[in-house]
Amino acid sequence: MKSLLKRGFNQLDALFSKAFTPQWNPLYQLGGLSFFYFWIVAVTGVYLFIFFETSIGGAYSSIEQISHSQWYLGGVMRSFHRYASAAMGVCVTLHLLREFAMDRYSGPRWFSWVSGIPLLWLLFASAIGGYWLVWDQQAQFIAILTSEWFDWLPIMVDPMASNFLNEAALSDRFFSLLVFLHIGIPLTLLLGMFIHIKRITGARSAPARGLAAGTLLAMLVVSLWRPALSQAPANLDIAVTEVGLDWIFLNPYLLISNWGPGQAWAVLVGFSSVLTILPWLPSRRKKQGPVAVVDPDNCNGCGWCLADCPYEAVSMKEHDYKVGHKQSVVNPDLCVSCGICAGACPSSSPFRHVDELTTGISIPELHIKDLLALTESRLEALSGEGPRIMLYGCDHGSDVQRYQSDRVAAISMPCSALVPPAFVDYVLRKELADGVMISGCCEGDCHHRLGNTWMDQRFSMERMPVLRTRVPRDRVRLRWLGAQGTRQLGREMEQFASELGDESAAESVQVVEVKHG
Amino acid sequence: MADIRRYLAQAALYAVFLLPLVYFTHLPTYRHLEPDLAVLKIAIRHAGAIIGECTALTAEETAALPPNMRHAQDCPRERSPLELELLLDGKSLYQATVPPSGLHNDGISSMYRRLEVPAGKHQLLLRMNDDVAAQGYNWQLEESVDLQPAQVMVASFKEGFRLE
Numbered sequence: 001m002k003s004l005l006k007r008g009f010n011q012l013d014a015l016f017s018k019a020f021t022p023q024w025n026p027l028y029q030l031g032g033l034s035f036f037y038f039w040i041v042a043v044t045g046v047y048l049f050i051f052f053e054t055s056i057g058g059a060y061s062s063i064e065q066i067s068h069s070q071w072y073l074g075g076v077m078r079s080f081h082r083y084a085s086a087a088m089g090v091c092v093t094l095h096l097l098r099e100f101a102m103d104r105y106s107g108p109r110w111f112s113w114v115s116g117i118p119l120l121w122l123l124f125a126s127a128i129g130g131y132w133l134v135w136d137q138q139a140q141f142i143a144i145l146t147s148e149w150f151d152w153l154p155i156m157v158d159p160m161a162s163n164f165l166n167e168a169a170l171s172d173r174f175f176s177l178l179v180f181l182h183i184g185i186p187l188t189l190l191l192g193m194f195i196h197i198k199r200i201t202g203a204r205s206a207p208a209r210g211l212a213a214g215t216l217l218a219m220l221v222v223s224l225w226r227p228a229l230s231q232a233p234a235n236l237d238i239a240v241t242e243v244g245l246d247w248i249f250l251n252p253y254l255l256i257s258n259w260g261p262g263q264a265w266a267v268l269v270g271f272s273s274v275l276t277i278l279p280w281l282p283s284r285r286k287k288q289g290p291v292a293v294v295d296p297d298n299c300n301g302c303g304w305c306l307a308d309c310p311y312e313a314v315s316m317k318e319h320d321y322k323v324g325h326k327q328s329v330v331n332p333d334l335c336v337s338c339g340i341c342a343g344a345c346p347s348s349s350p351f352r353h354v355d356e357l358t359t360g361i362s363i364p365e366l367h368i369k370d371l372l373a374l375t376e377s378r379l380e381a382l383s384g385e386g387p388r389i390m391l392y393g394c395d396h397g398s399d400v401q402r403y404q405s406d407r408v409a410a411i412s413m414p415c416s417a418l419v420p421p422a423f424v425d426y427v428l429r430k431e432l433a434d435g436v437m438i439s440g441c442c443e444g445d446c447h448h449r450l451g452n453t454w455m456d457q458r459f460s461m462e463r464m465p466v467l468r469t470r471v472p473r474d475r476v477r478l479r480w481l482g483a484q485g486t487r488q489l490g491r492e493m494e495q496f497a498s499e500l501g502d503e504s505a506a507e508s509v510q511v512v513e514v515k516h517g
Numbered sequence: 518m519a520d521i522r523r524y525l526a527q528a529a530l531y532a533v534f535l536l537p538l539v540y541f542t543h544l545p546t547y548r549h550l551e552p553d554l555a556v557l558k559i560a561i562r563h564a565g566a567i568i569g570e571c572t573a574l575t576a577e578e579t580a581a582l583p584p585n586m587r588h589a590q591d592c593p594r595e596r597s598p599l600e601l602e603l604l605l606d607g608k609s610l611y612q613a614t615v616p617p618s619g620l621h622n623d624g625i626s627s628m629y630r631r632l633e634v635p636a637g638k639h640q641l642l643l644r645m646n647d648d649v650a651a652q653g654y655n656w657q658l659e660e661s662v663d664l665q666p667a668q669v670m671v672a673s674f675k676e677g678f679r680l681e
Contacts, residue, residue, distance in 0.1 A: 019526035086542050141549060157618045159629035162560045165671045166681060218531035226539050239556040239667045244543040
């Protein structure tokens with residue numbers, strides 16, 4: 001199921017990236033979009049609250065008043081409020097499915113996964129509370145089934161459903177309580193969302209500006225075209241027979257209505273429990289390698305690994321023995337062994353005058369000296385005619401091993417950002433290869449969150465360690481095509497090889513001309 | 518030209534996302550109650566009779582108590598559960614024993630039940646025993662009712678059964 005989901009997402013990714021560009025691709029920022037929708041709901045909710053009357057008669061009529069007498073503002077606000085909350089529900093569900101499909105929920109990532117489960121309950125509770133406040137037929141349906149659902153729990157002494165027996169039993173105070181809950185639960189949700197992203201560096205809590213603008217525009221069009229409206233007013237003396245239902249948030253009510261409260265609790269709590277323990281269930285995914293190790297002899301305390309670690313697994317402390325110096329420390333509970341820290345370390349340079357290359361921080365699975373040895377041995381083994389290419393890739397992006405040949409040396413690793421820019425310089429300067437290509441996950445959707453972003457910045461000299469200016473840029477390619485882009489990578493590599501071939505041909509012609517001159 | 522095509526594609530994808538979303542926020546409708554049914558709700562909140570009698574304390578027993586807690590009688594606190602039964606046209610629709618609340622079973626017995634019944638004329642019999650010392654049902658209401666489709670009728674108890 002997971003691989004099927006992953007394939008589905010990969011195909012959608014390609015489609016959305018084509019239409020939106022990778023920077024605006026909504027599938028790469030489902031979390032950020034969820035935050036954005038939350039803020040839309042919050043802002044519009046504040047406006048609606050100004051006009052809302054917390055009484056039996058006033059609740060429905062005040063909402064109707066807002067919707068009809070000021071349709072151009074209050075009505076639009078109400079539609080934004082409803083549609084943004086529904087969109088948040090969809091985005092959150094897609095976010096959960098995507099993280100599951102892409103295997104981004106286990107190991108040190110368990111915290112974000114597990115902390116997200118209660119957020120689902122809070123999100124549903126927030127949305128249901130909102131529908132309840134309108135006090136129309138749907139609200140009546142929700143009120144009775146919710147109270148019967150809670151009454152099933154043995155903790156309830158007085159049945160909650162007794163408050164909704166008939167019109168005479170209903171109290172104005174109930175709406176005050178509902179408003180309190182409809183503000184309190186979303187605030188708790190916001191706190192939970194903050195905790196959810198607490199453990200990760202540079203969490204994306206807002207979408208790209210262009211995507212946000214497009215989203216607002218699309219929602220405005222939809223709100224004007226099909227404004228959110230109430231159904232017939234609630235009347236507890238007459239049972240709800242047929243009701244227009246929000247199938248996004250009110251689907252648990254189908255369980256309660258058809259299977260009864262007990263089974264609904266069993267299904268919902270059971271499903272949430274399975275989701276919660278998912279990170280620890282046996283899986284066929286590749287086991288994570290041992291965590292990064294710091295070598296105090298070679299750590300100069302620059303802090304570049306701290307700046308680049310996407311999981312906040314690196315911190316600094318006083319150096320073990322160099323007075324006045326800092327030293328990196330790895331938190332094994334947070335490290336996912338991606339190796340981005342090794343790529344960031346200034347000591348990971350093959351130009352260093354040492355007998356055996358070593359570095360300040362590296363992952364045991366692919367130590368920087370092993371990466372160098374592998375690079376050299378694979379390149380030396382190339383025997384084909386034409387330009388030789390060093391192809392680095394990551395285990396989560398395009399399948400680079402497929403292109404290993406007598407002209408291409410391919411190495412795959414946990415994250416492409418493990419490759420220090422100095423390696424590219426080294427390979428070209430020592431003429432071990434004619435060109436270097438680095439591929440990985442799609443732009444904006446790195447499996448290790450920020451690997452390809454850091455690589456882009458390092459190679460464009462915006463982030464340390466930079467690719468030195470002496471490296472001919474036309475001999476280097478960074479391509480973030482993802483797992484779905486393996487074939488395209490092959491095509492682009494052929495193109496790269498052809499460009500490199502043209503260039504060397506041109507160079508040899510120049511040399512010949514000089515000789516004859 | 519490429520930009521226009523891209524923006525059109527974006528508009529199409531926004532539509533693909535938002536149109537089903539707008540549709541599913543209120544449609545398709547869900548049938549919660551068949552049109553030929555009515556609803557009968559029973560909601561009882563009533564304290565059953567105390568089980569047992571008060572017994573007079575002897576002078577020695579009273580003297581053994583702290584001065585501020587001395588009573589002439591020792592009274593039990595436990596209350597009787599409610600034995601409830603609803604019959605519609607002679608057929609038992611609901612029968613339950615509702616225990617008193619509280620750690621010492623000395624609180625009020627509360628219950629709620631929603632029943633869907635065919636609309637139309639019915640002979641309704643609601644009976645209850647709230648005292649374990651009494652034989653059979655010591656509270657009863659028998660009434661002929663004519664329920665309209667989707668009508669909600671509530672049976673409650675306050676010094677006797679009431680139908681609303």
